[in-house]
Amino acid sequence: MSIFIQTRNRVSKFLQAFFRKKRTRIGIYGPPNAGKTTLANRIARDWTGEEMGQVSEIPHETRRASRKSDITISGSNGSSITIDIVDTPGVTTKIDYMEFLEYGVTRDEAVVRAREATEGVAEAMHWLREDIDGVIYMLDSTEDPFMQVNIMMIGIIESRNLPVIIAANKIDLPAASPQRIRSAFPQHPVIPISCLEGKNVEDLYEKMVNHFR
Amino acid sequence: MIEGIQIDLISEERLATMTSMEKIRMILDDVRRGTIVILEKGLAPEEQSTLIEMTMREILPDGFNGIEIETYPSRADSPGFLKRLLGKSAPESRLTVIGPANQLRMIKKDKDVISAWISTR
Numbered sequence A: 001m002s003i004f005i006q007t008r009n010r011v012s013k014f015l016q017a018f019f020r021k022k023r024t025r026i027g028i029y030g031p032p033n034a035g036k037t038t039l040a041n042r043i044a045r046d047w048t049g050e051e052m053g054q055v056s057e058i059p060h061e062t063r064r065a066s067r068k069s070d071i072t073i074s075g076s077n078g079s080s081i082t083i084d085i086v087d088t089p090g091v092t093t094k095i096d097y098m099e100f101l102e103y104g105v106t107r108d109e110a111v112v113r114a115r116e117a118t119e120g121v122a123e124a125m126h127w128l129r130e131d132i133d134g135v136i137y138m139l140d141s142t143e144d145p146f147m148q149v150n151i152m153m154i155g156i157i158e159s160r161n162l163p164v165i166i167a168a169n170k171i172d173l174p175a176a177s178p179q180r181i182r183s184a185f186p187q188h189p190v191i192p193i194s195c196l197e198g199k200n201v202e203d204l205y206e207k208m209v210n211h212f213r
Numbered sequence B: 001m002i003e004g005i006q007i008d009l010i011s012e013e014r015l016a017t018m019t020s021m022e023k024i025r026m027i028l029d030d031v032r033r034g035t036i037v038i039l040e041k042g043l044a045p046e047e048q049s050t051l052i053e054m055t056m057r058e059i060l061p062d063g064f065n066g067i068e069i070e071t072y073p074s075r076a077d078s079p080g081f082l083k084r085l086l087g088k089s090a091p092e093s094r095l096t097v098i099g100p101a102n103q104l105r106m107i108k109k110d111k112d113v114i115s116a117w118i119s120t121r
């Protein structure tokens, strides 16, 4: 009898492993205000009909990583992937609460916001170390891509051998230069998009289906 | 008493004798004291990741507000498709400058030049 139970357990374990394969978790990383949450919301809206997080012009609006599970994205040739999307707090090496004062928040609120932001960055680094299987690295294409934090983050992601797609966001703005991003990171696919207007997001979805499988 | 800023240049030999945690602790202790740290050899990606995390943990209102860090080579020295072919990770970074964010501004960076502007407190 015990052998029967053992065998049955083994079979069911095997089936579980087979059918509940660990979901691929895709982290959206990048500096503050690049448009990470705007993209997370667009992906969630396009493929599940729901929103994910709060978008804001104030940096560090996202101070906790948030995850949306079981998003199935289909490509043009009929293939698809089912992933979890993790929207992360923007990574930086410095945070000064004074910078929030410019947006009309009180000093006390700014201090709390700064503390939460520092925790958020540490949390984002943790997710990257433990729980992320692929990365969409989000850049504002009106900004200098050579910022040290981008160089470091891409290096950290590469050292973990994670597949990465670079999204060159905000191409709706006249100052946008996705080409500058391409020349900064020639080793990774770069997709120019506007998350705000939805321009080229299909290209990003197509790339995700092919790159994150 | 002369007003000034301390700059520590840490040799590659010295860095080689230190563990990751010793390096990061030294950098943060120095930088929080207002010292500019120059490493002859850059940190590994793993160490950079830990440095970011520990920097965040030590930020305080009206106190330490983080670090400024710059390293070369980077610009115009990307590994490109060769890296993809060989599956090698990015070349190790060489000289690295780290300082307190409220005093150090990196104003120009090139393939082989880092220009930094330091303010007295």
Ligand SMILES: Nc1nc2c(ncn2[C@@H]2O[C@H](COP(=O)(O)OP(=O)(O)O)[C@@H](O)[C@H]2O)c(=O)[nH]1
Pocket: A031, A032, A033, A034, A035, A036, A037, A038, A039, A054, A055, A056, A057, A058, A059, A060, A061, A062, A090, A169, A170, A171, A172, A173, A193, A194, A195, A196, A197
């Ligand atoms: N013009 C433009 N603005 C955008 C775009 N995507 C996001 N934004 C704006 O950039 C700001 C930061 O966006 P958010 O998604 O909160 O950035 P996050 O900090 O990376 O999550 C907000 O004001 C967004 O409306 C875009 O494609 N074009």
Ligand SMILES: [Mg+2]
Pocket: A036, A037, A038, A054, A061, A062, A088, A089, A090
């Ligand atoms: Mg956000």
